[in-house]
Amino acid sequence: MSTNEKKQRNEEEYEIVDRSKQGVEGVFIWGQMMPNNEPHDVTFELLGEGRKIADKLNTKLTAVLIGYNVKKWAQELIYRGADRVIVVDHEKLKTFAVLPYTQVIYDIIQKEKPEVFLFGATTFGRELAPRVAARVHTGLSADCTMFDVGDYVNRRKKLKFENVLYMVRPSFGESKLATILCPLNFPQMASARPGIFIPLKRDETRKGEIIDFTPEFSEKDFVVDVLDVNVGGGEQIDLKGAKIIVSGGRGVGEKGFDMLREFVKVLREKGYKAELGASRGAVEAGYISSKHQVGQTGTTVRPDVYIAIGISGAIQHLAGMKESKYIIAINKDHEAPIFSVATFGIVGDYQDVVPIMIEKVRKGEMVFPVTQ
């Protein structure tokens, strides 16, 4: 008998633990709302992926919708894939704050005993999910990019777990994909990277149940006050529609941005749809408004040409632009990570490089490969 056959024979004698029959049931997602009182895109992505997982587990998909005046969205979440929507509508939950939101989700988990609970790996999600996981004493897998359902054999304990959630996430500096399991505790919890999973098509024939839930709060849930919420508004910047983005980082400095504005202006005069972008480094330094920010917490862009000037290329910046067709990087540090995704690189001081580029564009000596 080969070792493989031996292994299989042994496994046949293992006790089978079916996760979906341990008194826990259902796939849950947190339907995240944004300050403008609309769902974050990741909510629809989670419904799409959650639907797939729920179908594999032959169970229901429930969305938990928390906020103030949010009930109007419940039906929409059903059209997008939910079988059930638990609505927690309360004036005090208007703006995200981690303590009351943790308590609400904790209460729901105690009552409903879900098998799986997914969050978006947004800045709110990554603040909330770990606190919830610690409160319910379960594991949490961060920033996942793939899910599946499968078996897990524990040879030491002679147990075979069926229907466990495979949570796959980039690790070791994005060079590897690790599959994480949480076979013994529930819910199996994960946060899912935004922009990866595919939403379902909106379908108005989909039916579902809307359930109101009233949490029990105590004073200690509200010791933190929300003082100010500041999101965009004002002048609109069309980064998504631009064919060429001229983007500046902290290395550019305040005056340097005037030079980049000039660059954009000259490109527009030549008929290109050009826009000014920026790294968070530049935004935080106060060189430019956050509406221009590209990256994980800014806009995700995919222009024909992305020109990164004085940007180091931190992973959060790359996340928002590395799918651009051509990337031109100008940086005085030849080891800057931006060069790892660039098509063309110029090592040098932007103050020397950019004026020459602008001049050449003006004279028609520099053209760009853009689609119509």
Add this chain to the structure above:
Amino acid sequence: MSNKTFKIAVLIKQVPIPSKMRATKEGLMDRSVASMMNPYCKHALEAALELKDTIGEEKTEIWVISMGPPNFEQSLREALSMGADHAILLSDRKLAGSDTYATAKALGTLIQKLGVNFNIVFAGLQTIDGDTAHVGPQVAERLGIPHVSYVEKIDFKGDHVVVRRILEGGNITYKVPLPALLTITNTANKPRGPRLKYAIRAKNEEIKVYSVDDIGLTAEEVGSAGSPTLVYRVKNVTHDRPPCQFMEGETVEDKVNMLAEKLRELVEASKAEAVEA
């Protein structure tokens, strides 16, 4: 006990230098390679040092706390050389394989065991090896204190802080009573380097090492045994982007000319394609 009234803890982790990062046969992080203080932890420490500058050196005390193998001493000493006052290392073979749940349990228990009533705890937003951003919030939950993640600005107001945190497309400002835990982003500040005046202390200061027994936990509660999650398998990812072409030339003008040439070739090629289609 000292009469310094304001006590700050900073959670610090040592991580492999990114280019040296690799997995062991068991799929865990290889910790024997050259390593450094996790960059986000440097920003957390800088936030603590700035707070110390605000409140006054004579009134403030900074404890840096880490959990990991003995060589983590390197980062703790670095923190002392930047201006931290005390360094604690939780180090024990039993801790091997801890996930974020078990790590936070160990760190939270250690902090309670120290018996210092910290006014504020800082953590890095995330590590560059684990990259979860879990440990800060989970330690706060253990300690039963509020936390805010993604903090990039802190105003100290005595019994509370006003903090601004990053949000997709903007920011949000909270008023947080102390004690609290804050996780700090890399846009919050520019970490200072080592200071000459702390060099000798950084070299000589005793780093107090605690074991799992010392903090009253058992082997079952920490390490892989105490971790709800497990790593099932690890696969390589392949990248398909060709390497960057660097523009060459004697002068900047030459380099820009070469770029113009490359771009022109691309434009011509796409025109040719359009004609064929």
